[in-house]
Each structure stands twice: as C-alpha cells, then as structure tokens.
Amino acid sequence: MFEIFSNYWPHVLAVLSVVLGVPAAVHAAMTKQEVRSALGWVGIILLSPVLGAMLYAVAGINRIRRSSIEQQRSQFRDRRPDDLAKYDVSAASVAGQFGQRFAGMKLLGDRVSRHRICSGNTAAMLTGGDRAYAAMLQEIADARRSILLESYIFDRDPIGLRFADALIAAVKRGVQVRVLIDAVGARYSVPSIVGYLTEGGVTVRVFNGNIIMGLRLPYANLRTHRKILVIDGAVGFTGGMNIRAGFTFEFAGETQAHDTHFRVTGPVVADLFQVAAEDWRFTTREMLDGDAWRITPALTDSKPRQPLMLMRAVPSGPDRANESNHKMLMGAFSVARRSIRIMSPYFLPDRELISALVTASLRGVEVDIIVPAVNNLLLVDRAMTSQFDQVLKGGCRIWRADGPFNHSKLMTIDNRWSYVGSSNLDPRSLRLNFEIDLEILDTSFAAAIGETIKEVVRGASPVTLEELQSKPFLKRLVNRIFWLGSPYL
Template sequence: MNFITILVTSIFILNFFMAGAVIFLERRDPSATWAWILVLFLIPLVGFILYLIFGQNLTKKRLFFWEDYKKIGVNQLIEEQTNLLAQNKLPLRTREAEIHRDLIYLSLTSNNALLTQDNEIDIFTDGRDKFNRLFHDIREAKDHIHMQYYIFRDDEMGKKLIDLLTEKAKQGVTVRILYDEMGSRRIRKRSFNKLIKAGGMVEVFFPSKIPFINLRVNFRNHRKLVIIDGKIGYVGGFNVGDEYLGLNKKFGYWRDTHLRIQGNAVHAIQIRFILDWNQASNRHDIYYEEKYFPKTFHSGKIPIQIVTSGPDSEAEHIKNGYIKMITSAKKSILIQTPYFIPDASILDALRIAALSGIDVQIMIPNKPDHMFVYWATMSYIGELLKVGAKVFIYDNGFVHAKMIVVDKNAASVGTANIDVRSFRLNFEVNAFMYDGPTAEKLVEVFEKDMEVSRELTYEQYLQRPIIIRFKESISRLLSPIL
C-alpha cells in the first residue's frame, strides 16, 4: 500500500511540474496548453509519455542553415524587392499582383519569399496525369533530380520510380531522395539499395536515433517537392504510392492538386530542398554550384511566391498568408482541404467573411483519413454553416487537395492543410499565385468537383445523431494537439 501511495504521489508531482513547464516555459497557444494539461491529468503516466513524444517545441531551434545561400544573391534580391515594394516602385506584371501587393510584402518580409514573375504553371488533379508527366521529365533530366516526399511507398508505383531513378543515376545524373521517417514508416532504406549502388543518394528527415522510438515524431516534413535540372519544379499534395493513382479500395479515386512550375520560382523550390537536404544529411551536403540555379529566360508571366513554414519558426507563415487572402476577399473564397481544424484566427476570418456576404465555399472528403481529425473537422464545419458558408462533401473518392482561391484573382496550392498541425507542427510549402487565368482554372476545377459532391446544409447538420455530436465534442477538445 505504501508503494502504491508513493507511486501515485510521484506521478501527481511529476504531472504538476510538467503542467508548469507547459504553462510557463513553453508559452504555447492557450488552446494547446489546455489540451495538454487535460491529457496530463486524465491519463497521468501515459500523458507524460505522450508529452515527451508529441509535446516538444522546436521554435527556438535553428534547424536550417546554408552559408552558400548568399552566393546566389537571394539576400540582395530580397532587400531590393522589399525596398521597392515599400516605396510602391516594384513593377508588377499582373493586375492581380497589384491587388495583392500587401500580401506579397507580408510573405517577402516575414518569410523571405522572393516574388518571381516569369513563371508558367501546369495544374494536375489526377495522379496518373501527374506521374506520367513527372516520369517524362525524369527521363529527360540531364544533370540532377532532387526529390522530397512525405510518403514514399514500397509498392508498384514506388518501385517503378526507384527503377527509373536508378537508370538515370547509371547515366550519370545526380539523384537525391529525401523522405520523412514518420510519413514513410512502411519503407526501409534497403528499398533504395540498387539506387544507392548506382550512385544515388537517399536521406531521411528526423530519423529515429533509438530503434522504434522517435522523440521528434510529432514534427513531420510534409513537403512534396521535385526539382529537375534546376528548370522544372513540382509542388502539391500527391505523395508516392499506388493509392495516389486511385488503387486503394478504402479511399477509391484520389483527388489532389499538384503544380508543375517552370520559371525562376523553381530556384525558390530548389533552395527549400537544399535546406531540408542539408539538415538531414551528414555526408552529402549540397554546396553552391551554378547548375542548381541555371540562368534561363522563360516567357511565362505568372507571379509566384514560394512560402514555407515549420515548427522551428516563430511565425506561421502559410497561415498568415491564408488569413491575408481571406480578409482581402470581396466576392468569393473557395477552399479545398482534407482536414478542416482552423485555429481561432482562421475561423474568425472565415466567419466574418461569410457574415459580410462573401461567398465562402468549402469542400471536404466524405470519409475519414484519420478518425479524430474527421470528427473535429465536422464540428468546425457546423460553425461556418451557421453563418451562411456553403459546404460540399466530395463523394467521388477522397479529396486531398490543399487549395484556396479568392475573388478569382489569387490562389494558393501546396502541402498545407487548413489545420493546426499544418500551421504549427509540420514543415510545409505552398505556392502563392497572383494571376487571374490561373485562379480561374482552379475555380473551374472546384466547380467540376462540385458535380460529384453534395451540399451539406445547416438543417442537415443539426439532424446528426447524438453519438456523432459526442464524437465531435471529444475530437474538438483534442484538436489543438491532433
């Protein structure tokens, strides 16, 4: 009895000090603080272990450093663009860029997101189309292929891609693959043995230092990037695997959005890859070489900023960009996201927009990818339905697209969902585009998806069973740490 008393007392004291650390040392968002305190005291010992794994804070750690960053002149270009924008003297090639000058300034000054205005974009919404084009570009590669994915499956698609990359490595093309350990936990590095034997290089982001235990598992590199010869860049929602071709029976057809970019925005994508690669690599660091940033003239006319965010940063750059887009809208806001768990700032911005008469439309999947996240999503959806927003449930499989379009004049596509994890815990990357024709193409994509979706009305939402309301309440309570 004395032993049990001592154990219970020790756990209580430990929880007390952990709660104090969460409150006074971590300085988290209040909602996340309360969620962790709830977990610590409701499941004392397990809660402590969960906090050690999922509750770490990276905001004070500098993870990415690349001295050669200065050699490509980016710092100078950022300073010049900042000064010109502040003086209203930077020539902007599109009317849409002029409209969103303040958003451009925000991302430039807070995230060093250089504006490039010579880009051309191809939009992919089908996995087969995206991978057919990617495989074609890989076959045409002459110098290097840089590839980064959150999920890399060891299935038929993954094997075909590794085989093709192995062929290119044998031809003398430099091949680098970076994948996230948590997202790609089902693949082993030995799956890349033939690629490595052919000269390819493979690294893992935040690998486990102890077998089966990873204290950084909560911080996932959710980015999906490909750079080919420094001239072609891919960014968007598709990972590597058969499911992204619609071959998974659970999800069915996989609807995502991915961009193929040509122009100087590719240099920004290249920089992001190099920073991530050098952080993960102890043996294959990338140093400055002109071939990674070729000076080529491109006739594209689309202004783009590549904006990144992660848990190592004090600011939530992509979320701030979303809020700025929402608050600038005058007519319409279209959002596609597989998970909708906004914090108070995003939720208030959307609520105010809807109450102001702006046409707010949100499209979400009809099936859960992660159960708690799905029920939390439905709880927040109800709040927007109440103020007049329109919600569509995608019924043709699983919609995984991360897209926002405002007023048919600006859009963002990338890897960041509308949820707390993407804003605060994941390493993400989005392309912000200021071009009417591009925005209108994405609106057309949304409207085509509406044909295989059903609208969820507020009246229908109110009729959900009590058990569903209970699941929503519990999931919403935990949403700040999902």
C-alpha cells in the same frame, strides 16, 4: 527492495509526481505559444503528473530546435543567383496589376516568408497521378546534372518502384541524386523503399527518425509534409501529391484517389530548391553546392507558350517560418471582396481562421469550402464534421464532394490570388508540419483553379445546419469528443 517499494510506493509516486510533473508543467507554460495548447498540456500533467509528464515528453515537446535549424538555413539565405534579382516584383507593380489590397498581400508575404515574389514563372496544373507522375518521370529521365526529391510518403509499390528505378538509372548515368523521405511517411510501406534505393546507389535519408529500428515517437508530430522535386536546378514540381500507386487509374482503377500537382519553371524554382536543400542539410549536414547543383531556372522566352505568373514560395513549419501559411491565409481572407474558394481534404481551422472566413462572409464575400464525402482519416472527418456548424452559421457554404477521396489543396481569392501546395487546413499543417506552398498572382491561373473547384461542386452535396442537427445525439457527442482531440489527430 520489493518490500521497501511496496511499503513506500505512495511516497515514491508522490516524489515522481513532483519531479516529473512540475518541470513538465513549467515547460509547457513557458514554451507553448497558444494558450489552449498550454492549458491542455498543463491540465493533463496536473491531472496525471507521472503519466501526463511522460506523454508530454513524447508528444508535446518540439525537439527540432529552432535555433539549430535557423543556424543551418542562414547559410542558404544569400544563395539565390544574382541574375534572378531582376525578376523581383515591386509593390507598385502588384498594385497596378491587381489592386492595392494585393500589394498589401505582397508586403505580408515579404515579412512572413524568406522568399520574394517574382515574375517570369509558369505553373502547369497536373490533375491526377497518371498525368503528374508521367511528367515527373519524364523530367527524371531527362536529368543531366542533379535531382533533389523530398516527399512525405514514398511507397514501395508499383509507382514507387517505377520512381526508384528511374532515380537509380539517373545515378548510373552520372546524375547527382538526393532523396529525402519523412520518417513517418516512409513507414507507410513495409519494407520501406529506402533499402531499395540504397541498394541501387541512390543517396537517400529519412527526415527526423529511425525507420530501421522503428518510428521514434518523439518526432511523430514534426514531419516534413513537403513534396518537392527539382531537376537540374531548372524545373520544379510541387503540390499535394505523394508517391503512391493509389493515386493512379493505372493501378487503382475507378477507386483511385485524386490529387493535384504543379510543374513550375522560372525563378521560383530556385526557392523550391533552397527549401529542399535546407531540409537535406538539416538531416545530413551536406551542403548541396557545386556545378551539379547550380541553379539555372528555365526562364521563358519573349513569346512564352504559357502566361508568365507572379509567384512566391512560402515554406512553413516549427522553425523560424512557424505559422507562415496561417498568416498568409488570414491576410488573404481579409482582402477578399467577392469570393473565397477552398478545397481541402482536412478542414479543421482554428478559431482565428473560422472568424476570418465568417467575417468575410458577413461582408458579402461568397465563401465555398469543399471537402471529400469519403475521407481516408475517419477520426479527422468526424472531428471536422463537429466543427462545420461554426462556419455554416456565419453564412459560409460547405460541400461534400462525391466520388473517390480527393487529396487536393487548392484555394483562390477573387479569381486573382491563388494558394496551392502541401498545406491542409488542420492543426498539423498549420503548426506542426514542415510545409511548402505557392502564392500565385495570376488571373488565368486563378480562373483555372476556380473552374476546377466549381466542377467538383457540381457533383457535390451541400452540408446544412438542419442535416447536422438531425444526427442522433450520441453521434454528435462522439464527433465532439473527436473534435476536442483535433490538435493531436
């Protein structure tokens, strides 16, 4: 057998090249929606048919079938409590409060998100892990009926164990608890927190992978990057914060990473619950129904301690909601008149978003983009540095924030419209990950987000074209090579 193979291996290789390469190239050409992605994969397959086809099978195919997700999620479509319909907001109301251009944003959101913009909500900004985790743990301790938690990373460290013990205690007092952790994120700790939770009686699953036998590479690009916590169907938490000790001063001290999370109440909590419950059903086939999972958002009385806000949940991901966040950003950049403030740990927008930002700048809009001076992902940082010149040449400003790594994802337009949540401005968040963001129309909230960003800018250093061009040629070349691979970082 070996002798036959040694004599005819070129023929075998040629046959394999055709058998594997042609179907892979055809699949890439027919299924990829972006021409650059399709060309990239077809080029890889043609240049190395066997190896390229294997690589495409591992990293290039979206194995989460959209029809499968859509079929399951359609069962949730009409589950929003009827008594919340009165909080829905009309385009005329938005136009009256914020102007016709933001009524246009309402219409855009209606068409790209399954969830309606609604009134009667509050959002409290929680800066730093010490404050955010304390608020979340307090709500978990007070839970009486149900807890639904979805997170990208849930570390088995002092903070993770504190959350796990609180969830285990909730189970022991009769609370229904469901925990969903991304398979990639669960591997950040070895051993995983999953075993600890399971031993404590918590019902926990991993999204799209097997963390016991090891990470399943075909699913590495299709992650739930969402961070959602819903307590008793009444109070919700969402934002950019994973569950990690490194985000607290208590355990990390002065080196703690920074992030921003939000505690929300009102009708939008029903939509946050629906998104997380859909992900849970997709993973486990269990419908979260019954009295324990009843949605009863904490609706504020006639004299609220916090101003009521117009708010919408915007889920996105490689399903029916594909690129919802991308479309919302394009719309927001196009309606800006005075200012666009963006804070993101990873800034690798595609050409369309760069053009939208540059066009806004050329219209006279002040565009400020804040990224960390020190990044936790070196390759991503090198890639986005290579792209900065495209933004700076259009008149936008980029700032490097000094100090510890800041993981916050914050955006505000004209001090009226805000967009906060889990989405980064990079290819993974915009096309590959399952994300959850909040669209918020409220001047006070936008002002608070704007002030947070301005405070960071005060201690930041501007990035200039001269600085970028003065770097050694070899370093710029290496950065550019990393930039070429940015869709896969």
